Amino acid sequence: MKKQVKIYYTSDVHGYLFPTSYGDKKERPMGLLNCISNFEKDGNTLIFDGGDTISGSPMASFLTEQAGDLLQSEPMAMVYNAAGYDAVVPGNHDFNFGYDRLAHYMGKLNGVCICANAKDLKGETGVVSSHIFTLENGLRLGVSGIVTDYVNIWENPSHLEQIQITDAFEAAKEELLRLKKESDITVCIYHGGYESDLETGAVLTTGSENIGYRILKELDYDVLLTAHQHMTVMGRDCFGTHTLQLTANAIQYACIEILYEEDACTVTSTILPAGSCHKRDPYESLLPLEEQVQKWLDLEIGSLKEAIPEREKLEMALRGSGVADFFNQIQLAYTGADISCIGLGNNPIALPARVTMRDLVRVYPFSNTLVVLEVTEDILKMALERCAQYFTVMNGEIAISEIFLKPKVEHYNYDYFAGIEYEVDLKKPEGERVVKILFKGKPIQGRKLKLCMSDYRASGTGGYEVYRQCPVLKRFSIEVPQLALEYLKNHPGAEVVPNGGLVLYNSGL
DSSP: EEEEEEEEOOOOOOOOSSSSOOOOOOOOOSSHHHHHHOOOOOOTTEEESSSSSSSSSSHHHHHHOHHHHHHHHHHHHHHHHHTTTOOOOOGGGGGTTTTTHHHHHHHSSSSSEEEEEEESHHHHHOSSSEEEEEEESEEEEEEEEEEEEHHHHOOGGGSSEEEEEOOOOHHHHHHHHHHHOOSSSSEEEEEEEOOOOOOOBOOOSSSOOEEEEEEHHHHHOOOOOOSSSSSOOOEEEETTEEEEEOSSSSSEEEEEEEETTTEEEEEEEEEEEEOOOOOHHHHHHHHHHHHHHHHTTTTTEESSSSSBBOOOOOHHHHHOOOHHHHHHHHHHHHHHOEEEEOOSSSSOOOBBBBEEEHHHOEEEOOOEEEEEHHHHHHHHHHHHHHHHTTTTETEEEEEEEEGSSSSSSSGGEEEEEEEEEEEEEETTTTTTOOOOOOOOTOTTTTTTEEEEEEEEEETTTTTTTGGGSEEEEEEEOOOOHHHHHHHHHTTTBOOOOOOOOOEEESOOO
């Protein structure tokens, strides 16, 4: 007898509930409220989310900053409950605000929170390793969840004192063995992506941040729903498992349909746009909150001596970025470090002379804090060689290397430095391109320097593994956007001064 199951899936919503990008006030075909208006649920339908929910948008920042009653009501959870979500998996960014915040959010959800490699030592998050859903037609759907175990590398250690993140692959493997005995269909929701090309098997990234390909190849789940990389990967069968991935910020959702017959299942899926429609509720009940967010974003928080114009990514990397100079200036002033580095978002950015909160969250959409490392010239050279990989030469012209464009666009992994000047020769092979590093106009000559960067970069993420061997001199708990806010308040008409950076040498281009 044929039986059917339907699954709606979202991931990497990042707090984008409303149909707006917050760069302006225009409505756009996006947002979780628009996505869920398309869901049609019955007794044989389940709704899942793959994590990264409570961090990433201006609304999420507003809720965290305002806290109080607004945060206590957990608007994100309200929307998930209204849609009837059955299960969610935490993403790496859901740990950014510590255990209590995560536990409070999960406690407000009606659906089950699944994460097999998150061991709750305190027992207040309600996280389970897996769950078996018995549908109206009698089918048993066994669902496990895992989060990238790079949470251990990225996250502030104090945020993980009450929760232990274990090996993601081993957790997925262990849960599959159990679920197969008790389920008709098995599903793994993985907040992580693919480390290899799904068609060719070519290795794209190393390390254990993303292990989706390994799960597909070595484990035999019926469905693997991935996240984290923010790529649109249309549904396909790989090694007998159906898999897909969505882009970020609730721009799209997936509909997975499973036909079960004689102990076998056939899986098809479609990735669909969020659309431009939303139901009256909970849209209207949350509209006052959205209006508060928009007013907060329009608050003028400070001023610059002159506006910083928008530049294309390649031009910024080659000739410097005023926005990067601004944040490096803040980081050096706050930490007292010798040098500083910063990565910027994927989109071209600018800052007007009169800066609003909207401008600030647009140019720095991350909830990073700062870390100061002790570095040597050798460490700096290896890090700068990674930066130099950003460039390639095509038909005699400098271009951005595919290393930073595929499988995922990662302009944010190119770092802009302040406090040093370094020369790069693009005629030389990768790994030998950095030909000179100067600190205060002179060679470093064995000195140990204090380098300030985000906690994200200090974890070694993005190809900067060399930083993991560096002594940590100091950690700061205040997030970078808050530091920028304070800096602008204390420095009206702030002048942004370029301070070192890249110099192309002997490029012949």
